[in-house]
Amino acid sequence: MIEQAWLIPLFPVISFLIILLFGKRMKEGGGYVAVAFVGLSMLVSLLTIRDVFSVGRYESEGISWLGSEAFRFGFLIDPLAAVMLFVVSFVGFLIVVYSLGYMHGDPGVQRYYAEISLFIASMLALIIANNLVFLFISWELVGLCSYLLIGFWYRKPSAASAAKKAFLVTRVGDIMLLAGILVLYAKFGTLNLSELFELAPSAAPATLTLASLLLFGGAVGKSAQFPLHVWLPDAMEGPTTVSALIHAATMVKAGVYLVARAYPLFTPESLFVVAWIGGITALMAATMAVVMTDLKRVIAYSTVSHLGFMTLALGVGGYAAGVFHLLNHSFFKALLFLSAGAVIHAVHSQDIRDMGGLWKRMPITGTAFFIGAWSLSGLPPWSGFWSKDDILAAVYGYSTPLFIIAAFAALLSAVYISRLFFIVFTGKESEAVKHAHEAPRVMTVPLMILSLGALFSGFVRFAGFEEFVLNTLPAELAEHFAAHEGGHGFVMSLSIALAALGIVLTGITYYKPVLSAEKIRTTFKPLHTLLIDRYYLDHIYLFFATKVVKDTSTVINAIDAYFIDGLVNGIGKATAKAGEVMRRIQTGITQDYASWLLLGASLLLIIARLTGGAA
Amino acid sequence: MSVTVFHYVFLATVLFSIGAYGLLSSRNAVRMLMSIELMLNAANINLVAFSSYLGNLSGQAFAAFTIAIAAAEAGVGMAILLALYRNFRTVNLREIKELRW
Numbered sequence: 160m161i162e163q164a165w166l167i168p169l170f171p172v173i174s175f176l177i178i179l180l181f182g183k184r185m186k187e188g189g190g191y192v193a194v195a196f197v198g199l200s201m202l203v204s205l206l207t208i209r210d211v212f213s214v215g216r217y218e219s220e221g222i223s224w225l226g227s228e229a230f231r232f233g234f235l236i237d238p239l240a241a242v243m244l245f246v247v248s249f250v251g252f253l254i255v256v257y258s259l260g261y262m263h264g265d266p267g268v269q270r271y272y273a274e275i276s277l278f279i280a281s282m283l284a285l286i287i288a289n290n291l292v293f294l295f296i297s298w299e300l301v302g303l304c305s306y307l308l309i310g311f312w313y314r315k316p317s318a319a320s321a322a323k324k325a326f327l328v329t330r331v332g333d334i335m336l337l338a339g340i341l342v343l344y345a346k347f348g349t350l351n352l353s354e355l356f357e358l359a360p361s362a363a364p365a366t367l368t369l370a371s372l373l374l375f376g377g378a379v380g381k382s383a384q385f386p387l388h389v390w391l392p393d394a395m396e397g398p399t400t401v402s403a404l405i406h407a408a409t410m411v412k413a414g415v416y417l418v419a420r421a422y423p424l425f426t427p428e429s430l431f432v433v434a435w436i437g438g439i440t441a442l443m444a445a446t447m448a449v450v451m452t453d454l455k456r457v458i459a460y461s462t463v464s465h466l467g468f469m470t471l472a473l474g475v476g477g478y479a480a481g482v483f484h485l486l487n488h489s490f491f492k493a494l495l496f497l498s499a500g501a502v503i504h505a506v507h508s509q510d511i512r513d514m515g516g517l518w519k520r521m522p523i524t525g526t527a528f529f530i531g532a533w534s535l536s537g538l539p540p541w542s543g544f545w546s547k548d549d550i551l552a553a554v555y556g557y558s559t560p561l562f563i564i565a566a567f568a569a570l571l572s573a574v575y576i577s578r579l580f581f582i583v584f585t586g587k588e589s590e591a592v593k594h595a596h597e598a599p600r601v602m603t604v605p606l607m608i609l610s611l612g613a614l615f616s617g618f619v620r621f622a623g624f625e626e627f628v629l630n631t632l633p634a635e636l637a638e639h640f641a642a643h644e645g646g647h648g649f650v651m652s653l654s655i656a657l658a659a660l661g662i663v664l665t666g667i668t669y670y671k672p673v674l675s676a677e678k679i680r681t682t683f684k685p686l687h688t689l690l691i692d693r694y695y696l697d698h699i700y701l702f703f704a705t706k707v708v709k710d711t712s713t714v715i716n717a718i719d720a721y722f723i724d725g726l727v728n729g730i731g732k733a734t735a736k737a738g739e740v741m742r743r744i745q746t747g748i749t750q751d752y753a754s755w756l757l758l759g760a761s762l763l764l765i766i767a768r769l770t771g772g773a774a
Numbered sequence: 775m776s777v778t779v780f781h782y783v784f785l786a787t788v789l790f791s792i793g794a795y796g797l798l799s800s801r802n803a804v805r806m807l808m809s810i811e812l813m814l815n816a817a818n819i820n821l822v823a824f825s826s827y828l829g830n831l832s833g834q835a836f837a838a839f840t841i842a843i844a845a846a847e848a849g850v851g852m853a854i855l856l857a858l859y860r861n862f863r864t865v866n867l868r869e870i871k872e873l874r875w
Contacts, residue, residue, distance in 0.1 A: 747871035749806070753797050 160206035161217045164234050164287055167207065167244065170200040171280035178273040188269030190259050193276050197252050200283065204248035211241040215630060218289055218353060229350050235289035239631040242482055243286045243416055246489040247409045249612075251279045253605040254404045257497055260602035261400050261504060271311060271398070278304035282409050286416070291340045291350040294417075298336065298381070301410045302329050308405060309397040318396040328390040332380015332414075339373030343424075346370065356423040356633060364426050371429040374421050375436075382414025382466045385440040389697050391463050392447075395455040395509075399500030402455060407462050407492040412485055415469045419482055422473070423636055434474025434557065438564045440467030443694065445571035449578070450690040454499050454509050457579050461535065462492055464568060468550055471565060477553025478632065478640045479625040484546035486619070487534070490612035491543055494531035495576075497606055498524045502583060504602075505595035511579065516588035520595045525584045527606040532580045534613045536573040537658040542617030544654070547572075549620075552650045566657060573661025581669035782823035790816035803858070803865040807851045814844045 174189075174196030182189035210217075221233025236244075255275060262268050281300035288294040310322030344350055346366050347358045359367060378384065383391035394406050405411070418425070418433060425433065441464050448460035465488050472481030501524040502517060503509055518525045534543040547569055554562045597603070629637040667673040680687050692698070789812055796809030818837045825833025859865050 749803075749867045750798055757794060757798070 160203060161210035161214055161236055162219070163203065164207050164217070164236050165219070166203045167200050167248070167287065168280045168283040170196045170203070171276045171283065175273055175276035175280060178269060178276060182269035182273060185269075187259060187263070187272075189272045190255075190262070190268065193255050193272040194252075194259065196276065197248070197255050197279055200279070201248040201252045204244045204283075207236060208241045208245055211236060211238060221289065229344065229348070230292055231290060231351065232293040233289045234287035235352060236287060237631045238627050239416075239419055239482060240286050242486055242628065243412070244283065246412070246486060247279065247282050247286060250408045250489055250493050250609070251282075251404060253608055254400050254408075254493065254497070255279075257500075257602050257605040258398075258400045260599045261500055262398065267311065271308075274304055274307045274311075275401075275404070278308065278405060278410070282413070285413055289352050291343065291352065291355075294420075295336065295340060298377070298413065298417075299333065301405075301413060302326065302333065302381070305329075305394070305405050305410055308401040309394045311397050311401065315396070321390075321393040321396040325390040325394050328387050329380040332377045332387055335373045335380070336377025336417075339370050339377065342366070342370040342373060352420065355421075359424050364428070367424055368426045368429045371421065371425040372432060374424070375418060375429065375433055378414030378417045378470070379436065380414070381417070382411050382470065383440075383463045384414070384436050384467060384470055385443055386696065388440060388444060388463045389693070389700060392451075392456050392459040392693075395453070395459050399455065399496060399503060402459070403493045403496030403500065406459065407496050408489040411462065411466055412469075412489065415466060415473065415481065415485055418470065418473050419478065419485075419631075422478060422631075423633060430474050430476065432474075434471055434554075434561060437467045437470030437472070437474050438554075438561045438568075440464065441471055441568040442467075442564045442571075445568040445575065447690050447693055448575040449571055450687055452511055454503065454511050454514070454579070454583065455496070456509075457511070457575055458492070458495050458499055461495075461572065461575060462488075464572065465492070465535075468547065468565070468568070471561070472550040472553055475553050475557035475561070476640050477550055479628045480546060480549035480553050482628045483620065483624060484550055487542035487546045487613075487616050490609055490616050491531045491534040491541075494527055494606065494609040494613045495535065497602070497609065498528040498531065501598040501602055501606070502528075502595075504598060511582045513589055514583045515586040516584070517595060518584040519588075521597050523597055523603045523606065527603075527610050528580060528584065530610045530613055532576045534617075535576050536662060537569055537654060538573070538662070539655060540617070541614050542612075544658075545617040545620050548651050548654050551654050555650050566653065569654060570657040570661045573658040574665050577662045577665040578669055581665060585670055779823055779827040782819055786816040786819040786823070789813075789819065801866045801868050803855050803867050806867070807848060807855070810851075811844060811848065814840060 171193075174193050177192050177196075178185070178189035182192075185192065216235075216237040218235045219233035221231040224230035224232055255272075258271070258275070262271055265271065278301060281297045281304060285294055285297035285301060288297055306322050306326040309325050310319050312318045313322070340350065343355060346362060347355055349355060349358070380387045391406060391411065395402050397406075444460045444463035444467060448457050448464060451457045451460060465484070469481045469484050469488070472478075472484060501521065502514070505521060505524075506514055506517070508514070530541070534541040537544050537547045539545075551562070551565055551569065554565045598606075629640065631637075632640065664674075668676050668679070689695070793809045793812030793814075793816060796812065797806055800806055800809065818840050821833040821837040821840070825831060825837070855865055858870060862870055864870070
């Protein structure tokens with residue numbers, strides 16, 4: 160099936176077109192069509208992935224666009240693409256099924272299924288693209304779908320502005336990605352990934368560093384890395400299924416995927432930057448996740464933090480560890496979001512202060528959330544533990560300060576997720592919770608399947624996942640990075656101890672209140688304010704946007720309005736005035752014209768006589 | 775005193791000047807057309823005179839063409855004048871200023 164891999168993005172495109180044209184007249188706004196086609200796409204993906212195990216790698220001839228060899232678009236399937244294909248098509252399918260329950264009765268449900276189909280199609284195209292321009296087109300399309308779906312409830316001002324914010328902030332990264340692509344084309348004259356990887360070792364390191372850092376700039380925007388992470392928490396204004404699919408499991412992974420995809424282009428210098436950005440993001444987002452009170456926002460900051468972990472892993476050379484975490488994170492984070500969605504669906508609030516004691520009311524959702532939280536917290540033996548451990552081991556060999564940062568972020572992961580669990584599911588039942596009841600079957604079944612994924616995806620590590628993923632890289636690179644990996648007794652015990660410590664600390668604060676959360680808040684008042692205000696980054700950006708940009712624009716606008724426009728209007732007016740004067744020549748009297756004619760002819764004769772030229 | 779080329783050129787100049795004067799001073803369109811004929815014929819005299827003086831026949835051929843074209847021009851001009859007269863009931867070109875700004 161690997162040669163027919165182009166079918167994978169095609170099915171959701173068909174579903175998009177059908178729902179766009181006929182969705183209004185269909186049951187559930189075409190939801191069943193979306194399920195069917197995304198399901199078909201998943202089937203083809205799975206068959207393709209099966210072939211990857213035997214073939215290893217396949218690149219199609221491609222079709223040349225605009226008659227240019229630089230724009231020869233084909234698809235490239237290798238182990239990395241296979242992992243990502245699995246995540247996107249499988250999680251995507253489950254989430255579309257879940258949507259049947261979650262979006263039931265929404266007036267815009269047809270639009271929802273059309274946009275989600277388009278999103279899945281572009282995301283799958285992004286994964287299998289073998290050409291950077293093809294990848295960029297898909298990259299922009301997923302960005303567009305993200306914008307549309309964040310602003311799905313566009314009548315809500317906060318949703319509309321969150322969509323705009325996401326679009327504009329990621330745009331900063333997209334421009335850098337485009338610049339990176341241009342640098343690569345100027346240097347190598349090709350945009351085909353395989354050809355680039357072949358040519359890369361012979362290029363000057365400075366050029367490669369520049370190009371790879373620009374590509375990473377795109378990843379920073381898309382994967383919500385510091386300092387462009389500000390859009391992701393706001394993106395939670397969209398439906399929870401969108402948060403789960405786009406802003407947890409798939410699109411935000413596109414940045415990490417891009418770094419992994421273009422890995423042979425990265426030099427040690429640019430990887431150093433990648434590692435530090437990842438580390439800073441992991442820690443910063445984790446600290447903010449600890450204090451937020453919006454259920455989805457906590458999970459969103461946790462997503463940012465874990466994307467930071469993946470970036471960090473890739474930066475320190477833990478290639479397989481980063482991809483491994485990408486796989487695991489997709490499962491447990493989609494699971495957390497979907498169970499959070501079920502909670503929000505039942506309680507009609509996103510504020511965790513309204514919640515409590517939900518465990519008894521929603522046992523299946525609670526269990527699902529518990530499994531997701533356990534996996535994320537990094538306690539063995541579920542998936543999050545294995546990948547986080549691999550990442551920490553890779554960082555340990557790279558740099559001690561980064562290791563401390565990563566370890567602290569890991570501790571905080573356990574803190575914020577157990578805090579969420581204790582507040583929402585244990586304790587006294589609050590007023591809002593009294594009427595909550597378990598979600599319908601169509602929502603709980605995807606939760607159960609994802610739970611299985613979150614529990615067991617970690618064990619692929621013991622089935623040769625590392626060697627499989629490293630096959631993506633050219634042989635000598637693969638060998639180089641394989642050396643970094645492998646379990647490390649000290650790191651593993653430290654990671655377990657930190658996770659346990661985090662959970663115990665949260666437990667004695669929220670479950671059995673030995674420590675008072677209120678007291679901790681007041682003791683660390685300035686720190687708490689700093690975190691609640693998100694390190695004032697949003698304020699700085701807002702200041703930049705409203706003051707600096709606006710004032711500059713005002714000045715430039717004045718120049719335009721008075722100088723440029725004055726110039727243009729002046730020329731127009733002068734012409735009109737001149738015409739006013741000159742048209743008096745046209746008297747309409749025949750003799751006047753005849754006089755001018757004679758005068759002119761005489762003048763010509765006289766001139767000819769004087770210069771002596773006519774004779 | 776024999777007739778030299780100078781006499782012909784002088785005659786032509788006089789004719790041309792009369793024509794130019796008539797063209798610029800008269801208000802009646804018919805007279806203007808007649809003046810134009812005078813100027814054309816002045817040019818013809820010049821052509822024939824120089825042709826004879828230089829012993830080159832092409833000047834006379836030119837004159838024959840000019841006469842034919844002058845006839846056509848006079849015909850077209852008269853037709854336009856008739857149309858003008860029908861529309862404006864006058865052939866005084868000072869009064870016909872429809873094409874003015």
